[in-house]
Amino acid sequence: MAQGANQDQTDAYLKRTRYTTFSSLPTGCSGELISLFTSDGAEIRAMLYTPSRPSRTVVTFSHPRVDVQRHFQIVDFLEAGYAVFAHNSRWLNNDVATTHEHLLLDVAAAMRYLRTDREFENVVLLGTSGGGSLYAFYQAQAGTAPADRLRDLPWGDPLDLGAEDMPQADAIILTAAHTGQGKLLERIIDPSVVDEDDPMAVDPRLDMYDPANGFRERPEQSRYSPEFLLSYRAAQHERVRQLDTLAFARIEEQRRFGAMQADPALGGTDGRGQIEVRRRAAGTRYMVVYRTTANPAYLDLRLEPSDRVQGGIWSLQPEVDNFGEWGLARLVTPRAWLSTWSGISSRASLVDNAAGLHLPTLVITGTADRDIYPSDSEAVYAATPHPDKSLVMIAGADHYLRPSGPKGEGKDTRAESREHTQKWMSERFPV
Known part of the structure; x- marks a missing residue:
C-alpha cells in the first residue's frame, strides 16, 4: 500500500x-x-x-x-x-x-x-x-x-x-x-592516471578514492586535507596539459603527412608509399580519456559548500562511475579535445x-x-x-x-x- x-x-x-x-x-x-x-x-x-x-x-x-x-x-x-x-x-x-x-x-x-x-x-x-x-x-x-x-x-x-x-x-x-566543458572536466578529471592507455593504472598518492587520502564509504563523509587537495588540483592541471601536448602532436603528425602529400616528390615514390601517405594525411588518431569522474567535492561536502548530497552528476557512486566505460570526453578527436574539453586550450x-x-x-x-x-x-x-x-x-x-x-x-x-x-x-x- x-x-x-x-x-x-x-x-x-x-x-x-x-x-x-x-x-x-x-x-x-x-x-x-x-x-x-x-x-x-x-x-x-x-x-x-x-x-x-x-x-x-x-x-x-x-x-x-x-x-x-x-x-x-x-x-x-x-x-x-x-x-x-x-x-x-x-x-x-x-x-x-x-x-x-x-x-x-x-x-x-x-x-x-x-x-x-x-x-x-x-x-x-x-x-x-x-x-x-x-x-x-x-x-x-x-x-x-x-x-x-x-x-x-x-x-x-x-x-x-x-x-x-x-x-x-x-x-x-x-x-x-x-x-x-573544459573547465568542468579539469575539475573532475582523475590525476592518478599514470598511463593513458591503461584505465586501471593508479598513482596511490593522487587517488581520491583511496582511504589513505581521506576516502570513506558512505554514509561516512570523505575528508581530504588541504595538502592533498593542493597536489591533486595541480596534478589535474598537469594531466590536462599532457593531453594537450598529445593532441597537438597528433595534429602535427597529420599535418606532416599532408605536406608530404602536397610535395611533388611524392610522385617519385612507389604506389604503396603514396597510398600510405594519403591515408596518414586523412586519418585521425582518436584520444581515449579514461577516468573523468573524480572531483573531491563529490564526497567531501566541506568543499564548495551547498545543500547538495554526496555524489556526482551521474549517480551517488562516483567511485564506481570513474572506472566505468562511459564518461565525459571518453572518446574524442585531438581537435575536439583542444576546442571543447581542454581546460587550458x-x-x-x-x-x-x-x-x-x-x-x-x-x-x-x-x-x-x-x-x-x-x-x-x-x-x-x-x-x-x-x-x-x-x-x-x-x-x-x-x-x-x-x-x-x-x-x-x-x-x-x-x-x-x-x-x-x-x-x-x-x-x-x-x-
Missing part, C-alpha cells in the same frame, strides 16, 4: 513538473520543423514552436550535443506567450568531433534565420548546462567588432569569425550552466566569455547541483558587465532543477525556477 502511494506521488510530480520533456503542446500552439545550412555547409535541424497568438519575442535553446527540441522549459515559454526555437547542433548525440568554434557557425545560422527570415524583434538565448557556455561564447564573439573576432582554431587552422554574419541577441538566460570558458555579455543576463541555478556550485554561478554573475543582471539560486534544486537533498523535500523547484524566469521575461519582453 505504501509503495503504491509513493508511486502515485511520483507520477503526480512527474506530470506536474514535466519531469524531462513534454508529450504535447498547449492548446493553440504549433511546431514547425526547420532545416538550416551554416556558412560552411553543415545542416542543422530545429523546431520553431509558436504560441496561440503571434509573438515578437523568441526564446532559443541549443546545446553542443544534447537534443533540446523537447526541453522541459519549452512549454513554459509557450504558455507565457513566447515563441521558442530549439536548434540542435551538427554534432547531435555524438560529440566525439565537436569543435566549439564550428558550433558558433550553427548558432549564427539560427540567429540569421530568426532575425531575417522570421523577423523576430527580440531573441533571448537560453543555455542550459553546456548550452550556457556555448551561447555565451557566441554572444561574446557576436558583440566583438568583426576585425577583432577569432581568426583561427586552437591548433592554428584558419576559421575567420570576422567574415561571419553573427546577429546579436537581446538577452541571455543561463540555467544550471557550468563554467565550460578551449575558448568556451563561460566566466571568460561572460565579460563579453553586454546585454540583460539572468543566471539561475540550483543549490543542490552536484557538479555546478553556487561559487560557479557567482563567478559568472560577477564577470558579467551589463548593469541589468540577476542571480537566482533555487534552494534544493539539482542540475535538472529537480528537487534534491534536504532542502528540496516537498518543493516544486521547477515551478520556482519558472516563476523567476517568467517574471524576468515579462519585465523586459512583455507579450
Whole structure:
C-alpha cells in the first residue's frame, strides 16, 4: 500500500513538473520543423514552436550535443506567450568531433534565420548546462567588432569569425550552466592516471578514492586535507596539459603527412608509399580519456559548500562511475579535445566569455547541483558587465532543477525556477 502511494506521488510530480520533456503542446500552439545550412555547409535541424497568438519575442535553446527540441522549459515559454526555437547542433548525440568554434557557425545560422527570415524583434538565448557556455561564447564573439573576432582554431587552422554574419541577441538566460566543458572536466578529471592507455593504472598518492587520502564509504563523509587537495588540483592541471601536448602532436603528425602529400616528390615514390601517405594525411588518431569522474567535492561536502548530497552528476557512486566505460570526453578527436574539453586550450570558458555579455543576463541555478556550485554561478554573475543582471539560486534544486537533498523535500523547484524566469521575461519582453 505504501509503495503504491509513493508511486502515485511520483507520477503526480512527474506530470506536474514535466519531469524531462513534454508529450504535447498547449492548446493553440504549433511546431514547425526547420532545416538550416551554416556558412560552411553543415545542416542543422530545429523546431520553431509558436504560441496561440503571434509573438515578437523568441526564446532559443541549443546545446553542443544534447537534443533540446523537447526541453522541459519549452512549454513554459509557450504558455507565457513566447515563441521558442530549439536548434540542435551538427554534432547531435555524438560529440566525439565537436569543435566549439564550428558550433558558433550553427548558432549564427539560427540567429540569421530568426532575425531575417522570421523577423523576430527580440531573441533571448537560453543555455542550459553546456548550452550556457556555448551561447555565451557566441554572444561574446557576436558583440566583438568583426576585425577583432577569432581568426583561427586552437591548433592554428584558419576559421575567420570576422567574415561571419553573427546577429546579436537581446538577452541571455543561463540555467544550471557550468563554467565550460573544459573547465568542468579539469575539475573532475582523475590525476592518478599514470598511463593513458591503461584505465586501471593508479598513482596511490593522487587517488581520491583511496582511504589513505581521506576516502570513506558512505554514509561516512570523505575528508581530504588541504595538502592533498593542493597536489591533486595541480596534478589535474598537469594531466590536462599532457593531453594537450598529445593532441597537438597528433595534429602535427597529420599535418606532416599532408605536406608530404602536397610535395611533388611524392610522385617519385612507389604506389604503396603514396597510398600510405594519403591515408596518414586523412586519418585521425582518436584520444581515449579514461577516468573523468573524480572531483573531491563529490564526497567531501566541506568543499564548495551547498545543500547538495554526496555524489556526482551521474549517480551517488562516483567511485564506481570513474572506472566505468562511459564518461565525459571518453572518446574524442585531438581537435575536439583542444576546442571543447581542454581546460587550458578551449575558448568556451563561460566566466571568460561572460565579460563579453553586454546585454540583460539572468543566471539561475540550483543549490543542490552536484557538479555546478553556487561559487560557479557567482563567478559568472560577477564577470558579467551589463548593469541589468540577476542571480537566482533555487534552494534544493539539482542540475535538472529537480528537487534534491534536504532542502528540496516537498518543493516544486521547477515551478520556482519558472516563476523567476517568467517574471524576468515579462519585465523586459512583455507579450
